[in-house]
Amino acid sequence: MKQIFCTALFIFLSTSVWATGWSPEDPLMPTGDSTQDTENLQAKLHDSKLGKGETLYLGPGTFMIHSVTGRQSIDEAAPSYSTELFNGNIQGAGKDVTILKGVRGPNNEDFEPINEQWPGDPEPSRTYAVMLIEQLYLGLKDLTFDSESDLLDDPDNGMWLDPWRGHNGYGGRGLTLFVGTGSVYGGPNELIGTDITNVHFKGSLDSNGDPETAHLFQQWGDVGGMHNVTNCEFENSSNGALQFFGLANATFNVGGGPKDKVKITNALQGGLQIACRNCAVNVSRIETQDAAGVFFQTNGHSTLTVIHSDIRIRPASVYAGVELMGNWGDLSFVIEKNKFHSEDAWLWGPIFSDVANQNGLIADNKFTGRGPAAMYLGVYSWHPGSVTIRGNKFDNWETTSDPWGLGTAPIWLGPFIVDSIVVGGKNKVNVFDEPAYDTNWNPLYNDDGKPLTIPGYGTRIPPEEIDNLVLKNNTITGVK
Numbered sequence: 001m002k003q004i005f006c007t008a009l010f011i012f013l014s015t016s017v018w019a020t021g022w023s024p025e026d027p028l029m030p031t032g033d034s035t036q037d038t039e040n041l042q043a044k045l046h047d048s049k050l051g052k053g054e055t056l057y058l059g060p061g062t063f064m065i066h067s068v069t070g071r072q073s074i075d076e077a078a079p080s081y082s083t084e085l086f087n088g089n090i091q092g093a094g095k096d097v098t099i100l101k102g103v104r105g106p107n108n109e110d111f112e113p114i115n116e117q118w119p120g121d122p123e124p125s126r127t128y129a130v131m132l133i134e135q136l137y138l139g140l141k142d143l144t145f146d147s148e149s150d151l152l153d154d155p156d157n158g159m160w161l162d163p164w165r166g167h168n169g170y171g172g173r174g175l176t177l178f179v180g181t182g183s184v185y186g187g188p189n190e191l192i193g194t195d196i197t198n199v200h201f202k203g204s205l206d207s208n209g210d211p212e213t214a215h216l217f218q219q220w221g222d223v224g225g226m227h228n229v230t231n232c233e234f235e236n237s238s239n240g241a242l243q244f245f246g247l248a249n250a251t252f253n254v255g256g257g258p259k260d261k262v263k264i265t266n267a268l269q270g271g272l273q274i275a276c277r278n279c280a281v282n283v284s285r286i287e288t289q290d291a292a293g294v295f296f297q298t299n300g301h302s303t304l305t306v307i308h309s310d311i312r313i314r315p316a317s318v319y320a321g322v323e324l325m326g327n328w329g330d331l332s333f334v335i336e337k338n339k340f341h342s343e344d345a346w347l348w349g350p351i352f353s354d355v356a357n358q359n360g361l362i363a364d365n366k367f368t369g370r371g372p373a374a375m376y377l378g379v380y381s382w383h384p385g386s387v388t389i390r391g392n393k394f395d396n397w398e399t400t401s402d403p404w405g406l407g408t409a410p411i412w413l414g415p416f417i418v419d420s421i422v423v424g425g426k427n428k429v430n431v432f433d434e435p436a437y438d439t440n441w442n443p444l445y446n447d448d449g450k451p452l453t454i455p456g457y458g459t460r461i462p463p464e465e466i467d468n469l470v471l472k473n474n475t476i477t478g479v480k
Helices: 034-045 463-468
Strands: 055-057 061-065 089-091 098-102 113-116 126-135 137-146 176-181 193-202 216-219 225-230 232-237 242-248 250-255 262-267 272-277 280-284 286-289 294-307 310-312 322-325 329-336 339-343 351-353 356-363 366-371 375-377 386-390 393-399 411-413 421-423 431-433 475-477
Touching: 034 061, 193 216, 225 242, 242 250, 250 272, 272 280, 322 329, 351 356, 356 375
Parallel strands: 055 089, 061 098, 089 137, 098 137, 126 176, 137 193, 193 225, 193 232, 216 242, 225 250, 232 262, 242 272, 250 280, 262 286, 272 294, 280 294, 286 310, 294 322, 294 329, 310 339, 322 351, 329 356, 339 366, 351 375, 356 386, 366 393, 375 411, 386 421, 411 431, 421 475
Antiparallel strands: 113 126
16 A cells, blocks of 8 residues: 655746856756656655755756656555655755746656555545655755646546535646655654745646646644745645645744745635644745635644735635634634735635634734624634734725624624633724524523623533523623
8 A cells, every 4th residue: 555645836937047146066957858857856856865954956947847756665565655755955046947847748648647545445546646755854945846737638637525625625737746754654863844945836727717736735644843934936726825734743934024925826725724733833924815824723732823914815715814723722823913805705704713722812903805704713612712802903894794694793702702802993893792502593691681601512502501601701892
């Protein structure tokens, strides 16, 4: 059985001039021949002379790639990852100067597919058109990945249906560069992490103009490490432009200072997506256009910071601008000094949370567009959480009809947001402090009209628990 833990990437082309300060001794140069470029790059990635953490330099020009590259052989007697994986850096001469371009092979054959076999399956169950690099640590710098061309004849080849979101996950015809990991088999002294700097990923579009190419996808074996993405561009992604799944005790830094912006354009299923246990996620100065912002699912205790970002959500997107998930995890978060724009995209607007035991700050953000709520917090989590909301601007936010018939307001506190503070900004806005409901969907308030809840239960309270209702005890001032 062959298992593949992966990571997706892509993008653009242009000139062939040396980038300032770039002077490797012996760079790999493109030949313009897809067979030679594929073989040369794969040989370099498998070169035993390249030690852990060292750098493979690529010269200026366009490398024509038509098959899987960077994958080590797997022992058939003990099918698992080889521990002799590529474990270093790939550096080009500059973004849009060194290009890895996915092309069809000789005689116009399809981009060479790779089959994936899941545990218990008698034969491979998924097929991808990919450029694959399996690794424990990967650094990418000053490169472009270009997958504009159609690489498979069958537009459905390689596509799978996400049962939760209802959208296709990986694109079928465009190049998918998976950068996977064998870290579950790595030793204690292995390098583990990701460092992506000044890289441009560009995907392909299908006949309807929708993106069909996956970009940067990492699935790890419950390990940690440091993961940095700065000064990068992601275009035309069929799913999340950046995805990191299955990590624990890891740190993620995406964006940073003014020169470190990460731009995400036209991502069908979101922007940055992370599922992690006991992690710290720091997001600063990401810019999205027709793409959601940050999706974070936590297990254990994690922290999230999203600041100084401009998130313009794709119309009809099923992801929010910042979406926090995880009934089984605790999350402390800061969402501050961002711009959000949404046009009836996600059901509950730009900020959505169902994370358990949240302790958060949402401050000084600007919301424009329309939707049932600009933020909906604590919708499904059956555990109490507290949040401070202050100084946000809703002047150009239009609150539309509520699909559940429970009322509309820019700020919606779910039934398990307790002991929280909402302070108005310069404009006065409405806040809906949602109570719990009995089994007949009657809202539960005390005699003074204060909303009640029972931490630990769902939104509908069974009759035998009615006597255990407690005040939500939220403080709302300077707003209606």
